[in-house]
Amino acid sequence: MENYNQTSTDFILLGLFPPSRIGLLLFILIVFIFLMALIGNLSMILLISLDTHLHTPMYFLLSQLSLIDLNYISTIVPKMASDFLHGNKSISFTGCGIQSFFFTTLAVVEALLLTSMAYDRYIAICFPLHYLIRMSKRVCVLMITGSWIIGSINACAHTVYILHIPYCHIHSTILYYYYSN
Numbered sequence: 001m002e003n004y005n006q007t008s009t010d011f012i013l014l015g016l017f018p019p020s021r022i023g024l025l026l027f028i029l030i031v032f033i034f035l036m037a038l039i040g041n042l043s044m045i046l047l048i049s050l051d052t053h054l055h056t057p058m059y060f061l062l063s064q065l066s067l068i069d070l071n072y073i074s075t076i077v078p079k080m081a082s083d084f085l086h087g088n089k090s091i092s093f094t095g096c097g098i099q100s101f102f103f104t105t106l107a108v109v110e111a112l113l114l115t116s117m118a119y120d121r122y123i124a125i126c127f128p129l130h131y132l133i134r135m136s137k138r139v140c141v142l143m144i145t146g147s148w149i150i151g152s153i154n155a156c157a158h159t160v161y162i163l164h165i166p167y168c169h170i171h172s173t174i175l176y177y178y179y180s181n
Helices: 021-050 057-086 093-126 128-134 137-163 167-180
Strands: 010-012 090-092
Touching: 021 057, 057 093, 057 137, 090 093, 093 128, 093 137
Parallel strands: none
Antiparallel strands: 010 090
8 A cells, every 4th residue: 555655756647648559640630730730830930021112010920929829839838749649648746837837928918919910909999090000010029028938937926836836735635545555
């Protein structure tokens, strides 16, 4: 019974893919979707940066959204694919914290960036003659920088809070109680 009262430094992942042909098919499908998203977002960023007609606040914000989406998918899918290929079914406590931080940061930044894009469209529709004054390059850079700062602070707070929960201790106590009765 003592073996059930051990703590671990890793989180055990039950996995998304079953060890069968269905799991392999799901893995190939997810990798295909990942590569398509990667190519699409990189193409969008490249096209917006190369075409001078697209150097407006709306397209600048759209390129930032593509950058966030590119980072968003790169936070989880490569680790998941690597773990599937190597048969690894765990993630370290630190790795989980880092992945959680980046995932949460990008989620908050994406929401704030979409809000900035909505504000850009609001100004363009409601104040078309004041658009160049209210949505200058400086304002766009400030909105994007503010989004990243707020997203990072929010994610840091959430990640620190989540990582202070005693996962292994609670799990070991439950198992000890279960097996001692």
